[in-house]
Amino acid sequence: MRWSKPATPTTPETWPPHPPPGETELERAVRVEEEKEAKRTSDAIDRELELERVEQRKHRHSTRVLLLGQAESGKSTMLKNFQLHFAPEAFHAESEAWRAVIHLNLIRSVNFILDLLPGGPSSTLSELRHSRSFSGNTLGDADSLLRHFRVRLSPLRQVELILVQRLSADDPARTAVNVEEATPWYYGRASEVSIRGGSGWKALLRRKWNSQMGARPDELDKARQILHACREDIAELWVHPDVQKGLEAEGVVLRDQSGFFVDDALRIAAADYEPTPLDILRARLQTIGVEQHIISVERFGEPSHRWVFYDVGGAKGHRASWAPFFDDVDAILFLCPMSGFNEVLLEDRRVNRLLDSFNLWKTICMSRLLKGTTFILLLNKTDLLKTKLEAGVSFAQYVKSYKDGPNEHEHVCDYLKRKFVAMCKHNSARERQLHVHVTCATDISTTAIVINRIKDAIVVNNLISSDYL
């Protein structure tokens, strides 16, 4: 907020003014009180102005970027890439915290499988049908196999509880039970991992145990030991033909879901597991609300440049909290997951993902607050788009305006690029800087190239708008 100081009634040399001649005792008391009040107001405004100046001095070398896009478009993953690129030491220092998220991703997938298959709490009315078709084994065989895994892997429920408690320990309102409420539960999906509050949870996992945290000092170690003891069973469960058939019968492709680590269970559940940068990029942690992340560029012998990122929750219920951040950013990074053309939103299963991205983009372009802001559009998840098209999923079947365009990756990317650029032109109040990149946010080396281009585009644009160029 900007303050302007009200004009003082006299020049500073004559402040406070001389007492008027013939002033009574009462008039004097009133005048002195008024002068005191005026001084208090003036001092308060001076303090505000000074604070603002300090803030401006501090932020002179900051670039502020707002990440926008629907849930699971890859915003937080792109942010991790910026961290890895600009501040690799800080990125690596956080890998221990990410280990807990990766373990939780893995455990939730396993518990999801056990709950979904016949006999589990989430199995549906079709249970009987699937039990019968469960591998062509007799009903008894299938039942006893699943019972065997459920018993062997039951300690994972406790590990899940410990990790959730530990990750959400700074937020008393969010317990292991209501942490689930952040995302609507959907029958065919493993539940989300979501924690409110920026990067505070990372510090929590590093910090030594204290009595308020609710987890005993050895509990994280214990959780890792239990997971380690279960790893052979997890791997066995996953490759078992009955389990694969059961998931297929339910129409669940677990590999396509965010935070899928079951293929790597033996490595990830190993006692000495250290997450790789790629593991960290693949870890899924749903963003709740708006998180501010400050990245200080690690460069020796140069003054540090700061990047301030606002990473938002993309699900429909979180979008109302985006607008207050619109008027104070240098660039918008908008992500559209191209592979979503044949998917629906998790929070509203009537809405196609690509259509939702189009509508969001249109709304952002039309925003008056953003009329002068540089836009960077990332057409993300290009790898998944390619896999889908190569597997024969028809783009034109879902996007009617594509008509009889070739079902090839390059053509589809080109089409989407043209479509987004045209929407931007059509809906922006005035001409704006728009940079478009096709990305795979889980590919570190290609994303590094894109990040350098983004950096150049934002820096040049800032120089232009500050009249340096």
Ligand SMILES: Nc1nc2c(ncn2[C@@H]2O[C@H](COP(=O)(O)OP(=O)(O)OP(=O)(O)O)[C@@H](O)[C@H]2O)c(=O)[nH]1
């Ligand atoms: N294969 C593939 N996976 C990706 C890509 N980009 C992101 N992901 C994965 O997609 C999942 C979701 O990404 P996030 O970055 O958490 O999505 P988000 O936009 O921050 O989602 P919200 O926080 O819910 O708004 C993560 O597990 C990522 O690893 C990509 O280009 N290719």
Ligand SMILES: [Mg+2]
């Ligand atoms: Mg996110």
